[in-house]
Amino acid sequence: MQDQIFLIGNLVIMAAYLAIMVAIVVPLVRAGQLISNKLATATALIFFSCAVGHGLHAAITWAYLAAGAHAGHTAHNGAPFWGWASAVWDAVTAGVGVYYWTLRRGYGILLGPGAMYLDPFGKNRLDEADARERAARDIAEAHRATLAAVVEHSVDAIIGLAPDGIITAWNGGAERLFGYPAGAVLGKHAVMLADEDGADHQEDVLTRIRNGERGVAYETRRLRSDGTPVDVSVSVSPILDHRDRVIGISAVARDVTAAKEAAERQRAIQERTQQAQRMESLGKLAGGVAHDFNNILAIIANYTEFAIEETAGTPGVQSDLTQVRTAVERATNLTRQLLTFTRGDAIQPRDVDLNAAIAEVRAMLERTIGAHIDLITAPATTPLAVHADPGQLNQVLLNLAINARDAMADGGTLVLEANTVTLDGEEVQMQPPLPAGTYARLLVSDTGEGMPAEVIAHIFEPFYTTKPVGRGTGLGLATVYGIVTEAGGSINVYSEPGVGTTFRIYLPLAEAGTSAMVPERQAAPPGGGRTVLVVEDEVALARIVTRILTGNGYHVLTAVSGAQALELFGAHEVDVLLTDVIMPEMSGRRLAELLTERRPGLPVLYMSGYSNGLLGTTHVLDGDITFIEKPFTAADLLHKLAAATRHSYSF
Incomplete structure (x- = not known):
C-alpha cells in the first residue's frame, strides 16, 4: 500500500510541474519571447525537467511494483535506494516550487494575461526601455505638432x-x-x-x-x-x-507680384539711367562736332561770298555759287540745332506765359499746318509762367507740332494744352526724372500713326529719324530734349501704333520755390471695401493700380480685356468701373456702355495715356466723363476714384 501511495504522489507532483511549465511557456509563445526572455525560458525548463524526473521515478516505481508482484515481494522492500532518492528529489523540486511562487507573490511577476516570468532587474530594464520609447514618441509627436504649426502659419x-x-x-x-x-x-x-x-x-x-x-x-x-x-x-x-x-x-x-513689380521698376530705372548717360555722351559728341563744323562752314560761307563777288559777270557760276550758299545756310541751321541740343548755344531765359506761347504758335501753325489737320488749343484757366527762353519754347512747340502733322498725312486732330500738375517724384517714364513738386505742363497730342516701343526708346537721340531720306534730319526731338532739360524740365511720351501720340513737357513754375514744395493735400477717403473692376490691358500697370487700390481699402477685380471684364461683372457685385480708354477688341467706352446697360448709374472712371482734350475732340469720350491721365500718382487716382463714386451716388 505504501508503494502505491508513493507512485500516486509522484504522478501528482509531475502533473503540477507540467502545469507550472505550461503557465510559463504559453505567455512566452504568445508574446514572441520564447527565445529572447532567457530567464523565463530557463525556469520553464527547470519545471519541465522536474516533471520528467518525477515521471521517470513513477515509471521505475511502477516497474518494481510489477516485478515484485511477480516475484512475491514488494518493490519498496527490494529497492531501499529509490526511496531515499525519491525523498531527496522531492525536497529539491519542492524548494524550486516554493522559490517560484515566492518570486511571483513578492515581485508581482506573471501578473495579468500574457505576462511572463521576469526577475526584478529585467523588469526594471523593460520599464526603462518603455520610458525611453514613450519619451521618443512624445518628442516625435511634439516635432510633428511643431512642423504642422510651421506649415499652417x-x-x-x-x-x-x-x-x-x-x-x-x-x-x-x-x-x-x-x-x-x-x-x-x-x-x-x-x-x-x-x-x-x-x-x-x-x-x-x-x-x-x-x-x-x-x-x-x-x-x-x-x-x-x-x-x-x-x-x-x-x-x-x-x-x-x-x-x-x-x-x-x-x-x-x-x-511674387510685388517682387516682379519691384524688378520692373528697377529695370525702368536702369533703362532711364542708361538713356540719360547715352544722351549725355551723344550730347558731348554732337557739341564737339557742331563747334568744329561751324568753323568749317564759316570758311566755306566766306569764300563763297568772295567767289560771288569775283564772278559778277558770269551768271552760270553765280547760280552755282548761290546753291552752295543755300547749302551752307541749311548746314548752319543744323549745327545751331545741335548746339541747342547740347546746351552749347547762348540762351536768354525769362518768365514766359505758356498761354501766350500757345497762342503765338497757333497763329504760325494756322498758316502752315494744312486744312486737313484740326488744330485745337486748350490754354490754362489762369496765366501760367515758366522761366525759359521764349524762342526755344516756341521751337519746342513747333517741332512737336510739325512731327504731329507729318504723322497725320490723311488728316487728324492736333491738340495743344497747358495746365499744372503735381508729381510725387516716383514716376519712372520721365526723361530725365524730376523731384516731387508742382510743375507747369505742356501737352501736344495727335491722332497720327503712333510709334512702337522700340522707336520711342531712341526718338531723342541725335540723327535718329523714321522719316524718308530728305524729309528729316533726326535733330528735331533731340533739340526739344535739350531745350526742356536746359530749362530744368522733363518729357513723357505716350504712343500707340495706329492710335496717336501725346508728348508731355513738364517745366518748373516761375514762382520761386514752387517746384520744390508739394502743396498739402487732403488724404483720399478709404475705399470702405467697395469693389472696383479694373480693366487695363497693360499687365504691369494693372498690378500697380491693384496695389494702390487694395492698400486704400478697395476690393479689386482685375481684367485685361473687355470680354474678361464682362465675365467678372456677371459673377461679382461691382461698385465702380476703372477702365482704360484704348484697348484691343473693345474700347473702354464700349465696355462702359454695356455695363451701364446692365446696371444704370454705375460709376465709371476712364484712364488713358492721351489727354482728355484729344479724346474729347475726337469723340472717343464725351466731355462730361470722369477722366484721369497716365501717368498718374496714387493720390491722383484715389481722389479721382472717390470723386467718381460720390458723383454717381449723389443722384
Missing part, C-alpha cells in the same frame, strides 16, 4: 495633392494667397486655381512628377477666388513611400 501656400491632382491639404498661407477656405477646395482638382493655359501646364507638371522627376520649379499665374490673377513662384515635389512610389505631391506657392 507659413506665409507661403503649402498644398498637398493626390497623384491625380486632387487637393488633399491646404494651409493658412494658401487660404490667404488664393482666398479659398480649406473646406472649399479639399477634394477638388487643383485645376480650379488656373486659367486655360495654366491648366495645361499644370497637368504637364503633375505628369512629370508622376513619371519620376524629383522636383519642378517655375513661375506662373494663378487665379484667386474673386477671379483676380496673381503671379506665383511654384515648387512641386513628389511624396514617396518606403518603396519610392509616388503616393502624393506637395506644392509650395509664393506670391
Whole structure:
C-alpha cells in the first residue's frame, strides 16, 4: 500500500510541474519571447525537467511494483535506494516550487494575461526601455505638432495633392494667397486655381512628377477666388513611400507680384539711367562736332561770298555759287540745332506765359499746318509762367507740332494744352526724372500713326529719324530734349501704333520755390471695401493700380480685356468701373456702355495715356466723363476714384 501511495504522489507532483511549465511557456509563445526572455525560458525548463524526473521515478516505481508482484515481494522492500532518492528529489523540486511562487507573490511577476516570468532587474530594464520609447514618441509627436504649426502659419501656400491632382491639404498661407477656405477646395482638382493655359501646364507638371522627376520649379499665374490673377513662384515635389512610389505631391506657392513689380521698376530705372548717360555722351559728341563744323562752314560761307563777288559777270557760276550758299545756310541751321541740343548755344531765359506761347504758335501753325489737320488749343484757366527762353519754347512747340502733322498725312486732330500738375517724384517714364513738386505742363497730342516701343526708346537721340531720306534730319526731338532739360524740365511720351501720340513737357513754375514744395493735400477717403473692376490691358500697370487700390481699402477685380471684364461683372457685385480708354477688341467706352446697360448709374472712371482734350475732340469720350491721365500718382487716382463714386451716388 505504501508503494502505491508513493507512485500516486509522484504522478501528482509531475502533473503540477507540467502545469507550472505550461503557465510559463504559453505567455512566452504568445508574446514572441520564447527565445529572447532567457530567464523565463530557463525556469520553464527547470519545471519541465522536474516533471520528467518525477515521471521517470513513477515509471521505475511502477516497474518494481510489477516485478515484485511477480516475484512475491514488494518493490519498496527490494529497492531501499529509490526511496531515499525519491525523498531527496522531492525536497529539491519542492524548494524550486516554493522559490517560484515566492518570486511571483513578492515581485508581482506573471501578473495579468500574457505576462511572463521576469526577475526584478529585467523588469526594471523593460520599464526603462518603455520610458525611453514613450519619451521618443512624445518628442516625435511634439516635432510633428511643431512642423504642422510651421506649415499652417507659413506665409507661403503649402498644398498637398493626390497623384491625380486632387487637393488633399491646404494651409493658412494658401487660404490667404488664393482666398479659398480649406473646406472649399479639399477634394477638388487643383485645376480650379488656373486659367486655360495654366491648366495645361499644370497637368504637364503633375505628369512629370508622376513619371519620376524629383522636383519642378517655375513661375506662373494663378487665379484667386474673386477671379483676380496673381503671379506665383511654384515648387512641386513628389511624396514617396518606403518603396519610392509616388503616393502624393506637395506644392509650395509664393506670391511674387510685388517682387516682379519691384524688378520692373528697377529695370525702368536702369533703362532711364542708361538713356540719360547715352544722351549725355551723344550730347558731348554732337557739341564737339557742331563747334568744329561751324568753323568749317564759316570758311566755306566766306569764300563763297568772295567767289560771288569775283564772278559778277558770269551768271552760270553765280547760280552755282548761290546753291552752295543755300547749302551752307541749311548746314548752319543744323549745327545751331545741335548746339541747342547740347546746351552749347547762348540762351536768354525769362518768365514766359505758356498761354501766350500757345497762342503765338497757333497763329504760325494756322498758316502752315494744312486744312486737313484740326488744330485745337486748350490754354490754362489762369496765366501760367515758366522761366525759359521764349524762342526755344516756341521751337519746342513747333517741332512737336510739325512731327504731329507729318504723322497725320490723311488728316487728324492736333491738340495743344497747358495746365499744372503735381508729381510725387516716383514716376519712372520721365526723361530725365524730376523731384516731387508742382510743375507747369505742356501737352501736344495727335491722332497720327503712333510709334512702337522700340522707336520711342531712341526718338531723342541725335540723327535718329523714321522719316524718308530728305524729309528729316533726326535733330528735331533731340533739340526739344535739350531745350526742356536746359530749362530744368522733363518729357513723357505716350504712343500707340495706329492710335496717336501725346508728348508731355513738364517745366518748373516761375514762382520761386514752387517746384520744390508739394502743396498739402487732403488724404483720399478709404475705399470702405467697395469693389472696383479694373480693366487695363497693360499687365504691369494693372498690378500697380491693384496695389494702390487694395492698400486704400478697395476690393479689386482685375481684367485685361473687355470680354474678361464682362465675365467678372456677371459673377461679382461691382461698385465702380476703372477702365482704360484704348484697348484691343473693345474700347473702354464700349465696355462702359454695356455695363451701364446692365446696371444704370454705375460709376465709371476712364484712364488713358492721351489727354482728355484729344479724346474729347475726337469723340472717343464725351466731355462730361470722369477722366484721369497716365501717368498718374496714387493720390491722383484715389481722389479721382472717390470723386467718381460720390458723383454717381449723389443722384
